[in-house]
Amino acid sequence: MSSGDRDLGLKLRMRRILWAQGFYCPVEVDLSHYEYEQRQLMRQSLTDIDVLGLRFDPDLRAQAVLVDCKSGRESDPARIFWLRGVMDFFHAEQGFFVKRKVHGHARALAPRLGIRVLDEDGLGHLERILRADAAFTAFVDETRYARMEGLWGIDVPEGSKPTAAQVRVKNVAHYLQYLYWMVDEYRNVQSVIEQFGLVARDLQGAGLREKFLAHVGLQRLSLSLLRLAGEVIGRNVRDVPAQVRGYIFGGPLLLREREALFAAVEKIVDAKLGGEALTLEPPYYPELVEVVNKLVQYAPDASQILRIEEAVLLCRVFGHDEPIEGLLGSKPTSDAIVLAKRVALLLQKAANLPETLFAELHAL
Numbered sequence: 001m002s003s004g005d006r007d008l009g010l011k012l013r014m015r016r017i018l019w020a021q022g023f024y025c026p027v028e029v030d031l032s033h034y035e036y037e038q039r040q041l042m043r044q045s046l047t048d049i050d051v052l053g054l055r056f057d058p059d060l061r062a063q064a065v066l067v068d069c070k071s072g073r074e075s076d077p078a079r080i081f082w083l084r085g086v087m088d089f090f091h092a093e094q095g096f097f098v099k100r101k102v103h104g105h106a107r108a109l110a111p112r113l114g115i116r117v118l119d120e121d122g123l124g125h126l127e128r129i130l131r132a133d134a135a136f137t138a139f140v141d142e143t144r145y146a147r148m149e150g151l152w153g154i155d156v157p158e159g160s161k162p163t164a165a166q167v168r169v170k171n172v173a174h175y176l177q178y179l180y181w182m183v184d185e186y187r188n189v190q191s192v193i194e195q196f197g198l199v200a201r202d203l204q205g206a207g208l209r210e211k212f213l214a215h216v217g218l219q220r221l222s223l224s225l226l227r228l229a230g231e232v233i234g235r236n237v238r239d240v241p242a243q244v245r246g247y248i249f250g251g252p253l254l255l256r257e258r259e260a261l262f263a264a265v266e267k268i269v270d271a272k273l274g275g276e277a278l279t280l281e282p283p284y285y286p287e288l289v290e291v292v293n294k295l296v297q298y299a300p301d302a303s304q305i306l307r308i309e310e311a312v313l314l315c316r317v318f319g320h321d322e323p324i325e326g327l328l329g330s331k332p333t334s335d336a337i338v339l340a341k342r343v344a345l346l347l348q349k350a351a352n353l354p355e356t357l358f359a360e361l362h363a364l
Helices: 008-020 076-089 104-113 120-129 142-149 164-177 185-198 208-235 240-248 252-272 285-297 305-317 324-328 334-350 355-362
Strands: 027-037 040-056 062-070 094-099 115-118
Touching: 008 027, 008 040, 008 062, 008 094, 008 120, 008 142, 040 076, 040 208, 062 076, 062 208, 076 094, 076 104, 076 115, 094 104, 104 115, 115 120, 164 185, 164 208, 185 208, 185 240, 185 334, 208 240, 208 285, 208 305, 208 334, 208 355, 240 252, 240 285, 285 334, 305 324, 305 334, 305 355, 334 355
Parallel strands: 062 094, 094 115
Antiparallel strands: 027 040, 040 062
8 A cells, every 4th residue: 555646635535425424444455366376376466446435234234335536647437447347346336436627428427337426526515515524534634544554564674584473464464455355255254363363472562563453453354244244134143153154164065065074084083093073163163153143133233343443443542532432423332332342352362362452442
């Protein structure tokens, strides 16, 4: 990500506009392609989404809005067709094309593709009618954004090589920043926890960089769990354990294949070594099922946890004194706060992370 681009101001203003409408808004989401070259997994950047707006209805149906911001001389119709393609990839029903000056033919084309067009005047008008022009200033603070952006990497002195611990942490950041958005969604619930389990001993210091990484991981895990809970509600809300098990292993067919493979491996291991039976589920599985059950049972409150986590990151972890109620627009319910803490505890305990990483959230 780069905070030095000419479009940053537009991106941050659109993030504030979407936030004012109840969305959780990652900025500059990178979409990448991976392939093996010379026995190594190589990443090729495909494109990036300037602003991704995500919102969950009270029954945890997911909504996605994509925003493309441009200030140069790119062809407006070409960018609009590009945006429509990325919207299809993310199953987004709505998109915004934002440019300081928009040509008339783009305004005629965009609505036919489910895209809204905003120029400088339209952007200002939308900020005013949503009362976002004087509120949520944390989202348009370019200095704060640049500070946050700088925490993605690792701090290696010039002329030095990264330590083994720094490489491990960098790999987790790489997963959260790139891989998360491209892998099959059902894999992310376990993958986030497993990734942090690999670096638990490297995050013991709980400095700002470590806390930032942990809170981004928490948001990714929460997003995946909300999607999982939404699937449970849509399939069979009376049988949460079975629905969770089927989901995290890729559906009934993949689950059956995994069970058959584990049964075969178990016979071999037992014949050679003896001992306890192997299990397909991870050790934290019972707690995972219980957390999803709580998200399902308190779905309207659960729909707010991503915004609570983002508010804690911006208003507490970074040492600012704004009340999180001001950033959220209202006081969050006690149940929503409890659910956010419950997801943090799941990640903390399952990955063996220090309690201090989420101290600001637990202090609510």
